[in-house]
Amino acid sequence: MSEKKDILYVVIPCYKEEEVLPETSRRLKEKMEKLISENLISEKSRVMFVNDGSKDRTWDIICDLHKENSLFSGVNLSRNRGHQNALLAGLLTAVNFADMIISMDADLQDDINAMDNMIKAYYEGNEVVYGVRSSRKKDTFFKRFTAEGFYKLMKALGVDIIFNHADYRLMSKRAVESLSEFKEVNLFLRGIIPQIGYKWTTVEYERAERFAGESKYPLKKMLSFAFDGITSFSIKPIRMVFWIGLIVFIVSIVMLVWALVAKIMNFSNAGWSSLMGSIWLIGGIQLLGLGIVGEYIGKIYSETKSRPRYIIETILNKED
Helix, strand or coil: CCCCCCCEEEEEEECCCCCCHHHHHHHHHHHHHHHHHCCCCCCCCEEEEEECCCCCCHHHHHHHHHHHCCCEEEEEECCCCCHHHHHHHHHHHHCCCCCEEEECCCCCCCCCCHHHHHHHHHHCCCCEEEEEECCCCCCCHHHHHHHHHHHHHHHHCCCCCCCCEEEEEEEEHHHHHHHCCCCCCCCCHHHHHHHHCCCEEEEEECCCCCCCCCCCCCHHHHHHHHHHHHHHHCCHHHHHHHHHHHHHHHHHHHHHHHHHHHHHCCCCCCCHHHHHHHHHHHHHHHHHHHHHHHHHHHHHHHHHHCCCCCCEEEEECCCC
16 A cells, blocks of 8 residues: 555435434544544545435534534535435535545444445455445345345346445545446436446445434335336336237237137127226236336436536535
C-alpha cells in the first residue's frame, strides 16, 4: 500500500431515521477513527448522510452532527425521491471529494466491520467490492424464500445481479464516475452497477437485527422494488406474453376445428361451464398481457420526459 491513503466517504440514505441516527453516528465515528488510526484511510474521510425528504428530525440531527464534528457531512434533498435516488444523489456528490465510496443503510444491519476487508480489496485493485450476506438464517422462512426466489428469478430472466447482495458495497471514484453515465430514471442500482464492469470481488458478512426504528421496506414496497428491477433489465416478460398469446391462439384453432367437427357430426351439446371458463381464462390472459406491456410503456414515458432524478437543496461538508 502507498503511504498516502485514499479518502473514503460512507454514503447513507436516510428517511425518517431520527431513532437510529444517534447510535449509527456513534458507531460510525468509532469505526472511521479506527480506520484512520490504522492508516487504512485518509483523515479527510467522511460519513455523508443523505436526507431523503424526511418529515421528522432526521435533517436536524444531521445538521447537529455536522456542527459537532467535521467527520459528518450531509446532503438534503428537496423532497422524498426514494431510496435508490437518494443513494445515487449521495454517490454523485461524494465522488467530488472521495477516492472510494461505501454505501450502506442507516440501520447498520450491514456489518460495519466488513468495511476493513472492502478497503483492503480496493487497495488490491478492485474497483467494486460487493457486500454479500453469508447466510439468511436470521430471516423468517417467508422472507428467506421470497428473497432467494427473487435473485433466482432475476438470473433466469437474464439480469446480471450479485446473489444475496443489496446496496452495501464499495466503489472506486472511477466506478462511480462511470455510474453517472447511466441516465435512466427508473433506478435499480443492484442491476446497473454490475454493468459497469471493471475488476470486482465480494466480501461476506453476517447481517444483524435492526437495533431501532422500523423497516422502510414493507412487503408492498419490496414487491414494487422487485417488479421495477425485473422490468428495468429484462424484456422476457413481454416475450412470455407473446408465447402465451401464441399458445392460446393455437388452442383456440384446435377448439374451433373440434367445434366444427362436432357440429357436422351432430354430437355437439351445451357446454356453458367450458365456455365461461374459456372466456375468463382468455380475458385474464389479455388483461395480464396488457398490464405487463403497460408497465413497460409507463417506464418509457417516464424516461422520455427526462425529469431530474433528484434535486439537492443543501450540502454540508467541511474539507480539511
